[in-house]
Amino acid sequence: MSSVTPKAASFSFSAMRRSPLTILVHVSVLLIVIMWTLPTAGLFISSFRDKDQLALSGWWTSLSASEQNLVARTEDPDQQREMDGKFILEGQLLVADKPTEVMAFGFSSREPNKFLPGETAEMKNGTLTVTEDGHYQMIQEEPFTGSRGKRVFYTAVVPPKFGLDNYREVLTSEGIGRSFINSLTVTIPATVIPILIAAYAAYALSWMKMPGRSLLLAVVVGLLVVPLQMSLIPLLRLYNDIGAVFGVGAKTYLGIWLAHTGFGLPLAIYLLRNYISSLPREIIESAKVDGATDFEIFMRIVLPLSFPALASFGIFQFLWVWNDLLVATVFLGTGEEHMVLTARLRELLGSRGGNWEILTASAFVSIAVPLLVFFTLQRYLVRGLLAGSVK
Template sequence: MKKIRLSSLFSQLLLLIFVIAWIAPTFGLFISSLRDKDVLAISGWWTSFTTTEVNEIYRTEGKDAQVKEGDYYFIKSNLFGEDKGKEIFRFGVTSKNIDEYQVGESALFKDGTEITVLENGDYIWKSQEEFKKKKGKRVFVSAKSPPSFTLDNYKEVLFKEGLGQAFLNTFAVALPSTLIPLIICSFFAYALTWMKFYGRDILLATIIASLVVPLQMSLIPILTIYNDFGALFGVAAKSYPGIWMAHTGFGLASTTFLLWNFLKSLPQEMMEAAKVDGATHYDTFIKIVVPLSIPAFASIFILQFLWVWNDLLVGLVFLDKHPSEIILTAKLKELLGSRGENWEILTTGAFVSMTVPLFIFFSLQRYFIRGLVAGSIKG
């Protein structure tokens, strides 16, 4: 008995290690997308849950902010610009001694002016003479920064970086690229299963073979066709209908195969009964096969939709990179090149691109898994 418990404890521990290793990367990305961009650049995301001590440099305001009270000139403001919830505990006025003073104490600059910094960043800078310089002076602070999260990065990425538009574009690519194959393949699979015609077996074998043909084999010829077509009719070679058809082509074999596999399992008697009753193939298809196939349609829809949504290669080759056509993955890749060090943009952008797949994943996981398993057991 004791041995079993020990082994169960070991299993739990091992599984826990796997789970942590698998979730940590995504979790870190998500947390980072919610952090202030300045903090994100200098500290690891795992420090964001605890109060951290940071050393920072701020600049006071210049002469424009001064007021005269009695014999003295004052500049009163806040180092952070506004109260950010940070707590200053020490500060300094020279780079040699950045934590010389306690908060609340008065520090002397070299020119004899005097500054007092308070815990929340408020400061009073006092001078006997009028302030002359437009630029303020540097103040070094050691502050405790409590955990804080913000949605600023999302606003920036969606509206300024153009990811909002790319998001819509991706929908405009993914929905037809999923629905068109589903429509034409369901008729195709029906014919392969229930209609007798010459060459059916060869067609089926072609589908099986096409399942594994790498899409790289198609890129160059299709691109040539599109370019010729565009030149011939004076339209753009890269367009939404173009990419829909490309995705339809690349998803056709797997969609047909999965549907064929499903339709095969429907009882033959039912089809024959419908035929005896005088139903045409089209009636049988619409009134019997489609309603019965809804769960299979759901699984295939999800698989193909996620495939298209997550695709990069087809989008790069068959769509332009200007804002009205670029898809999320291509945009993200572009940001990786141009904003490689701006982790607030990258993490947030990546998370935006993941929202739809994650939503589908968590709400329709059952169908997703069913599709994958159905596709694999046979394929």
């Protein structure tokens, strides 16, 4: 006879019935993780690639050789030699760590790959021959003149190349250190100030009786959907008018601190209020019975217990302010003295988007500090976000 009890059999059957749903959930989570991780992995790989290869092919081809249109110059005219009444320039187009094979060549930028390796290209004053291994020979009946060699265009197979050149270019750029300090100067106060204000407001909306408390909470929720771009210019004009009265300049750190505080307060108050209102009522009432004031209850009981919510909002606010470019440009401008890191990295591209390949390295340089903050406080993130969702 079977020794399986009815209860165990029922549990086993229930587990088997739920297993397809469990598998589906796991597969869905895995797909979401891959969809979010794959672009970041591609950006990370691209940040180490050679800038010429990065401009021509995607990161998924980074481990395979690629064809590139290149240009090189022959030896200087003073290296020419004369043989049988003709003047010859010879040399090698390929270098050890670059192309491995010439696919085509030409002497004009209009037709850079007109001839195949080994063919003789008829030029205006002579001939040009390039072999598959990159050896070239240019022959003229008259001596070569000029201070530089002639240009030779060629298409070659280039092996994959990785290095730290992109990071070196970003980190050694002029002003990058000052911009890093400016970003910290903007981000740290712009994260701490709204947390301090919102914590007091959240406690008041949760445990202090006042007329219009529900209306105030509704206003806070409504402010969550106000686009930043809609209020940015009015806020700047208001700050300039007030600054003109009190003699405060427009391009100061105080202005951007107040701006980020205003933009971050609605979410901060809403998030902290949900957490603080979910704290056990018995703790608050016991403290009041013992004669504690609201300030003492807030400082000694509520604030220490609310650290997960404070850390959650701190992560979001730090990430938003650190990665901000629009508010920093409006309130601080693009002067060298106050330029933040995101503005500095944008300036590296130039006005026409040159050197765009360094964006890959710039992205990982700029996220180094936010990643450090996130991994330091991430254990509090979920606890703070889910606070107040269930009771």
